Amino acid sequence: MAAHQEKKHSEERNRKSTQNNTRTSQGQWGRAWEVDWFSLASILFLLMFAPLIVYYFIMSCDQYQCSLIDPVIDLLTGNKHLSDIWNKTPTLTYRAAGIYALWVTFQVILYVFIPDFCHKFIPGYVGGVQEGAVTPAGVVNKYEINGLQAWIITHVLWFANAYYFHWFSPTIIFDNWIPLLWCANILGYAVSTFAMIKSYYFPTNTKDCKFTGNFFYDYMMGIEFNPRIGKWFDFKLFFNGRPGIVAWTLINLSYAAKQQELYGQVTNSMILVNVLQGIYVLDFFWNEAWYLKTIDICHDHFGWYLGWGDCVWLPYLYTLQGLYLVYHPVQLGTANAIGILMLGLIGYYIFRTTNHQKDLFRRTNGNCKIWGKKPEYIECSYMSVDGTKYYSKLLTSGFWGWARHFNYTGDLMGSLAYCLACGFEHILPYFYIVYMTILLTHRCIRDEHRCFSKYGKDWKRYTAAVPYRLIPGIF
Numbered sequence: 519m520a521a522h523q524e525k526k527h528s529e530e531r532n533r534k535s536t537q538n539n540t541r542t543s544q545g546q547w548g549r550a551w552e553v554d555w556f557s558l559a560s561i562l563f564l565l566m567f568a569p570l571i572v573y574y575f576i577m578s579c580d581q582y583q584c585s586l587i588d589p590v591i592d593l594l595t596g597n598k599h600l601s602d603i604w605n606k607t608p609t610l611t612y613r614a615a616g617i618y619a620l621w622v623t624f625q626v627i628l629y630v631f632i633p634d635f636c637h638k639f640i641p642g643y644v645g646g647v648q649e650g651a652v653t654p655a656g657v658v659n660k661y662e663i664n665g666l667q668a669w670i671i672t673h674v675l676w677f678a679n680a681y682y683f684h685w686f687s688p689t690i691i692f693d694n695w696i697p698l699l700w701c702a703n704i705l706g707y708a709v710s711t712f713a714m715i716k717s718y719y720f721p722t723n724t725k726d727c728k729f730t731g732n733f734f735y736d737y738m739m740g741i742e743f744n745p746r747i748g749k750w751f752d753f754k755l756f757f758n759g760r761p762g763i764v765a766w767t768l769i770n771l772s773y774a775a776k777q778q779e780l781y782g783q784v785t786n787s788m789i790l791v792n793v794l795q796g797i798y799v800l801d802f803f804w805n806e807a808w809y810l811k812t813i814d815i816c817h818d819h820f821g822w823y824l825g826w827g828d829c830v831w832l833p834y835l836y837t838l839q840g841l842y843l844v845y846h847p848v849q850l851g852t853a854n855a856i857g858i859l860m861l862g863l864i865g866y867y868i869f870r871t872t873n874h875q876k877d878l879f880r881r882t883n884g885n886c887k888i889w890g891k892k893p894e895y896i897e898c899s900y901m902s903v904d905g906t907k908y909y910s911k912l913l914t915s916g917f918w919g920w921a922r923h924f925n926y927t928g929d930l931m932g933s934l935a936y937c938l939a940c941g942f943e944h945i946l947p948y949f950y951i952v953y954m955t956i957l958l959t960h961r962c963i964r965d966e967h968r969c970f971s972k973y974g975k976d977w978k979r980y981t982a983a984v985p986y987r988l989i990p991g992i993f
């Protein structure tokens with residue numbers, strides 16, 4: 519009898535726990551309804567300076583062999599004027615516009631018109647039509663998950679061209695890098711502006727729109743949650759994954775081809791960057807369905823931050839290591855190369871395993887094994903807006919017992935490995951680890967703030983059981 523009651527109790531908890539994920543999402547997820555002065559100042563800063571930062575990095579490679587200091591010295595000493603630098607910068611060309619238009623059109627065709635077939639023959643891969651998380655308005659969108667397929671088709675064509683057809687040079691991306699930057703900016707601004715206009719005149723779902731009344735905030739952080747055209751063209755999924763992330767590995771391949779052309783060989787550092795970042799990109803597409811449930815997709819509205827960020831920031835700044843290695847072909851000693859490879863692979867292993875442990879634990883409601891044992895966890899409760907009490911669980915086994923965001927730690931280890939492959943002559947290739955550290959530390963704090971307001975004293979019990987955020991014993 520007692521066992522029966524306990525089972526009923528447990529079923530009730532599970533039911534509420536599931537509802538809970540739905541209900542608490544309403545009104546809490548998504549970006550803010552009101553703008554505080556700090557957010558507004560940060561947004562204005564980014565709107566004004568982010569495009570300049572990207573230009574500065576790429577220009578310094580083009581004109582100053584990737585030195586970030588020399589342009590400043592030249593300007594301060596009067597050796598050069600801003601107009602000298604600007605006049606030396608390649609302009610937009612018809613060729614670059616043609617390449618870019620073809621590229622984006624091709625990715626749209628792969629995304630919209632070719633349903634996924636990979637999940638039919640690759641065991642364990644989740645593709646095809648999948649459901650996203652519940653939106654704040656209670657909508658569950660369907661997505662066509664075919665990113666892995668788009669990535670494979672694109673890369674097969676790339677290699678077929680490089681080794682067989684010779685339609686274009688594999689250095690094409692590097693050779694047009696700055697003219698392509700103007701094209702990427704045009705698309706980034708066009709899509710963000712279109713998303714803003716669309717949200718006023720023909721939004722996909724009016725209940726998932728958030729207007730603050732502040733033009734800059736709305737433009738930057740987006741108004742619509744999931745803007746779509748037709749049934750399948752989802753702006754967030756398309757711009758988040760393609761064309762930027764599919765391009766990531768192609769850009770690196772183009773850099774490797776340029777090294778081959780200039781120096782007659784591809785250095786081991788370039789191979790390391792291509793392999794490690796290739797694993798990261800492939801992981802993204804292999805887990806595209808899982809990414810539908812991460813903070814990125816579940817939280818952010820579609821505005822300039824995502825539209826411009828995916829078109830410009832990601833392809834130009836996440837690939838700085840490869841670009842640097844074209845100008846500075848570092849050949850690492852065997853021990854260093856092996857050390858960097860190990861750091862990258864261990865980082866990836868931690869990143870993937872930690873994410874998998876939480877996913878498995880939550881999917882099975884704790885009825886699984888973590889490192890061969892039944893998982894330990896902390897039972898939590900929290901209230902929804904209507905005052906109903908719900909239950910959830912926070913895992914304290916596996917990597918989740920080591921630190922509260924060990925997945926970020928793995929990510930950071932991988933990021934550091936890419937940078938180390940470039941040696942220590944310049945700081946430019948280290949931009950990525952600095953940026954990721956700021957991004958993920960800020961994310962830890964933002965996420966924990968949200969979890970504390972959700973779980974209250976239970977979150978405190980959890981943080982007492984797992985006291986560190988990223989590095990056990992240190993932070």
Ligand code: NDP
Pocket residue numbers: 811812813814869873876880910911912913914918922923925926929961965969972
């Ligand atoms: P997480 O996958 O860590 O998700 C955080 C959420 O998980 C919390 O809000 C909480 O949600 C739940 N949670 C927290 N602790 C526990 C626990 N102990 N047990 C069970 N659930 C818990 O965060 P992200 O979505 O930010 O990151 C996903 C991946 O993407 C990471 O590996 C990250 O490194 C990567 N990433 C990469 C970026 C890049 O630019 N390269 C950018 C951003 C992320 P709940 O309310 O459900 O309890």
